[in-house]
Amino acid sequence: MEKNVRLVDIARAAGVSQGTASNVFNRPHLVRAEVRERVEAAAQAMGYRGPDPRGKMLRAGRVNAIGVATSEPLPYFFADPFACALMTGIAEACDAHGAGLALVSAMNDERLAWNIQSALVDGFILLCIDEGERLVALTRERQLPFVALHLGQDDETMSAIGIDNAAGAKLAARHLTELGHRRFAILSLPFSDERYGIMLPGELRSAVYTTSRDRALGYLAALAEAGIEARRVPIYETQNEPESIRAGLEVLFDGPEPPTALLAMSDRIALEALAWLRRRGIAVPGAVSVIGFDGVPAGETSDPPLTTIAQPIAEIGRRAVDMILDHDGAPERETLAVTLARRGSTGPPPAW
Template sequence: MAPLTSGKTRPVRLADIAKAAGVSHGTASNVFARPEIVREEVRERVKAAAEAMGYGGPDPKGRLLRAGKVNAIGVATAEPLSYFFDDPFARVMMASISQACDATGAGISLVSAANNEQLAWNIQSALVDGFIVFCVDGGSRLVELARERKLPFVALDLDSDDDEAVAAIGVDNIAGAGLAARHLTELGHRRFAVLALPCADDGFGPTTQAQVELALYSGTRDRLRGYFAELARVDIDVSKVPIYETVNDEESVWAGLDHIFAGAETPTAILAMSDRIALHALDWLRQHDITVPGDVSIVGFDGVPEGAVSKPPLTTIVQPIAEMGRLAVKAILENDGTFSRQSLPVDLMVRASSGPSPA
């Protein structure tokens, strides 16, 4: 039997079911929301009317919106949706966000898109109480869109330090990068190369300190500043340190190492701005019979689980990723209308990918 409607186009409403069953609107509503308080005979009559008219029950969106809270958090990124599953940092962060939401009974809505128009629509239409914004790429646009929704939001790894009026959770990238560089200089290394995170959105390739200083993304700028401040402290001429901008994937990292090791003077130490970059670099070095740390030492940045089981295990700067996720969920669910910026400490995790300079 085809579903009936009370008109040519208008969908069946709860009021129609109540009328067909001969009960009040409140009683019909209780059949779906609080059936235990309705007599069985009335419940069966209302359900029979609903089935005959093709009515599946009240729209939960309407109930949630009337309550003013949907008990769900949107997690947004300008990256493709696969980013949440492919990137090691994102996976750990999402696990932490999920655990924090599970503890409170809140849901999660993943928000991403292939272009700005779709992203704007997805953020505007997401049924959530607020947003956690992954600012690894296109963060300024994400912040703008989240603001337009007029819902609480918090930015992770905000890629611009210009807007102090944005709630954000991150780490001290300069201090963390300094720890990485100091660890390697104390092991005697003096010939360095940097595999950098993106500076902008226009591809990958060799770059310079001056170009990185103009980078769109503050994380890239700050990590290079931390590296170079520490290298300059031990009188290394940082103008001669090769920098290769990657897009945090295998193709660009391998192209970077092809370029760096084609030079006349090869590095004994590589500073990688992410663990993902460092892990791709370990694969390249292994394929080219360059031993780690015998010939080259490498230090990553993030502290993802994959680094502990790589070959060799990766020395890295550990971000408190789980704590960042927990604090982000708390900032949305317990929002009181204020905002704050939190910078969490990082630690150096020394493993087998770093050792004394062979020089």
């Protein structure tokens, strides 16, 4: 019965005007207690729980909530250390603004349009958009502000915030060459979906995921400055999860001249590598140095503590929220700086 009951029906049953009935639900302090109780009793008897809040929000032109949309499965937000740190920053900014937060899945292509069109939000933060042209197009159709957490797209009409991945990778590789390392290997993030294995340097330009491409090219550029040719640096593409990371480590350390320096494209990869090396009795940094990329909190307490390229993950999330809630109609693009967090997982190469 509730779906058929209108506010005017409650007002008639309680013997008050529709304006008075509306005040009971929206501004109860304006209504005398006995009148408020009569209206509430009528509403309860008729199964009416109050006006649909969506109508009020839409009339106001703002719902005071942020949507976070990604092409990754939703458990990614809770399993990946980078995503966890990012969501902390987003949630802190939403709290500061008194705004809500909604996660929107783009995994199911058939439901993507519905998920985007039905989300009650003031704007979207978009993750993982290298293959997300449809996600971007559908978000534009909502005519709401949106921010991509990635600067790899050339579209200057799109607001974006992120880091210079190539510059961060160069910083990592230079740190290790300055320590004296000459034998390198790269454990990469995915260059495309659903494959892992050795990646040839010539294939990098056609990579789907620009973050992985830019980090790999940054590593190789810095190594070239030190006289280390790209053909001498094996690149093993992982899917940023334990199975493919361990498979890559088996390949890279199975030969007669294993690397003394391991460039991991994410802290998640680097932390898995530290655990694998420890199980094999390979000393870090005595036999091999490991450097990550991201600066997640777990790297500070790993064994040994992880040297990494730290990006301001939480700050990226906070600024993305500000871009949406303070949107003035003009696209914004912002590049934040990365830093070298030097800890215990890197040192000089072994004196073989």
